[in-house]
Amino acid sequence: MNVSESVILRPKIIERRERLRAAARSVSADYVNELLAEIDAALEKIDNGSYGLCETCHDPIEPDRLERNPLVRFCLDHLTQKELRAHEQDLELATKIQARLLPARDMTTGVWETHYRYQPAGAVGGDYCEIVASSDGTSLFFAVGDVAGKGVAASLLMTHLSAIFRSLLSLDLPLTEVTSRANRLFCESTPAAHYATLVAGHTTESGVTLCNAGHCRPLLLRHDGTDWVDSTGLPLGLFGEGRYTHRNIRLDPGDNLVLYSDGITETQDPDGNDYGEEGLIRSLQTYAKGDAVAMTDGVLRDVVRFRDTRSQQDDMTLLIVRRRG
DSSP: OOHHHHHHHHHHHHHHHHHHHHTGGGSOHHHHHHHHHHHHHHHHHHHHTOTTBOTTTOOBOOHHHHHHOTTOOSOGGGOOHHHHHHHHHHHHHHHHHHHHHSOOSEEEETTEEEEEEEEOSSSSOOEEEEEEEOTTSSOEEEEEEEESSOHHHHHHHHHHHHHHHHHHHTTOOOHHHHHHHHHHHHHHHSOTTOOEEEEEEEEOSSEEEEEEEBOOOOEEEETTEEEEOOOOBOOBTSOTTOOOOOEEEEOOTTOEEEEEOHHHHTOBOTTSOBOHHHHHHHHHHHTTTSOHHHHHHHHHHHHHHHHTTSOOOSOEEEEEEEEOO
């Protein structure tokens, strides 16, 4: 862990010591002294430059685990059996929670149908995917996002972002107002180093309304060609007063809007080449005659073939919104 990261965590560790002392009367003295010794040991490690290193192998401890618990002493490879089982249980629970937050994989309302695939790189992921039908069943809200980071820490922020949007959607606000409020709430309730990119939209009678907060460019797949939709705002969480605009886009029967995370376009082959936007277009055009399920399955198969022997390095989400003919 570098010096600046240790400096950031030092106040958090000191705060834990003060809270422990304040609560000392309600727990046993031996337990308090044991925890105080752990805190003092962590502060000493910061002073001598060894903080954040596993006490067994001396390799860096996973940053997301240190952020959640600054007193962690061992990397994942050297946990005790009790600690390892507790970690596995936490992952199992996080996986169940995240699975319940994801929307139905297929949704149809009026002339609109959607299908998505969500593939985290690990047990849980930091991608965000949402599809919500309006109360009258005539339109859909949809979104794909990507929280900075990976693993459990990113999945917790994804859960937080999901809760923010679901609460705001109940207020029946314009799309830009929903995004602006979500940005302010995300800024006020997450650490300064965290942010999320996001593209969100509403279906309309003639097409979709889109608001893009620094996310990958959505792709329009039409009968006569393809087109990209550029971002209209900064990622969520960077500035509390971020401004967001929307675009109204016409979709004819049979047209598709494709939303995705950069885990797809930034997939690399064994030589280090990116799959890229061009690879995504080629794949979508190959499977365009099929339905949304065939298109998403086809793209993800192509991505796996492209990376060949390389393992999946990032979460992948692909959402297709189609206007039915």
